Amino acid sequence: MTGPAPRSPRRTEALSRERIVEATIELLDTAGETDLTVRALTAHLSTGRGAIYHHVTSKDDLLSAATDGVIGRMLTQIAADEDPERAIRALSLGIFNVIDAHPWAGRQLAREPWQPAVVQIWKGVGAQLTRLGITGSARSDAGSALVNYVLGAAAQYAAGARRAPDEAARQVYLETIAAEWAPDDLDPTPSFEHDDREQFLAGVDIFLAGITARR
Amino acid sequence: MTGPAPRSPRRTEALSRERIVEATIELLDTAGETDLTVRALTAHLSTGRGAIYHHVTSKDDLLSAATDGVIGRMLTQIAADEDPERAIRALSLGIFNVIDAHPWAGRQLAREPWQPAVVQIWKGVGAQLTRLGITGSARSDAGSALVNYVLGAAAQYAAGARRAPDEAARQVYLETIAAEWAPDDLDPTPSFEHDDREQFLAGVDIFLAGITARR
DNA sequence: ACCTGAACACCGTTCAAGT
């Protein structure tokens, strides 16, 4: 008797939730959000259409999991900081950088408050606010202000980064905003050429100043 | 010879962009976002499928126009206030109330920065910040902070108001957040039973305090 | 248990043909 026949190596890795989420992130980064279809995903994984529904409940579950993946990776990388204000800036900047690299995650974050990535962000913010000595309703007010700002900015910058399917609409937008915001502005460089990252962090600082002022 | 034959009154009103947008708002409010299809809309307007494409470029254009409709209606109703801080609170509360009545608008606002409703909000905020005596890059930083907060909060509250297609996920979310935020909280009423509207306005005040503190 | 892929029940958008 010979040994067992070698397994036919149809796939390098067995199908699993992790493998599927990983492939989803790859596809979102390379092909974009509109081209992420279940069909494209199954082709990428060389499997059948309904196979992924053994590991994932829906396409929305897939988007949530992919977003949680890239946010979670970032959270493990930011260093613990003894200064809670610096820790809040680091967390916010980390989220901005994730959105910059993965615009689809920015759009997803603004969609469902109960998705894992958003819950992780709430936890991180809550912990730092506690370390700032903020308690009671002041803490939940501050937390919701910061989280909502970060998620709102994430979605807006992500949409901006997408460069618009309608480039003409984007131009009209930039010109309208510039006309409204520039007239009494003597600064020769219009505000909307400012670095998005700097403007985002300035918003975090406004928020931190507001919390300190009310403490 | 008799006079001209009476026109067959197939529709009460002729088809127009305004009529289509109006019907879209009605359908979004009654049937919900997922049930707003071009087919349902044409049935509601008793017209042909492609007819609406004579007045509207795409479904996205329709969502933007509907959102601009409900935001624009609100903007004409809020009174001009001589105190710019009070005007900012009134504008923010107006947006909150629109989202509360039309959750679909909250989700739409966070999607595209160049849509008319968002441009209108930028204009309103910019005008009040100027009246607060804020100029230059401080003004664009403050504007983007406030607008991004309002839009982020709008999207989150809108998703929360939708009560979740997945009620179980919503429960897990509320419990996780409560567990993270409640432990050192002596207040017997957990923060997440707080009135959303109050919490939203507290966030606006935090940003206003931050802007004032940095002036 | 895990996977397949045809089938189902839809979509948004276009366009030749009508009035």
Place this chain on the structure above:
DNA sequence: ACCTGAACACCGTTCAAGT
């Protein structure tokens, strides 16, 4: 010019049948 509705080119999800 405006409108019609069949046709087009897709979707996400399910499920009987396989291994």
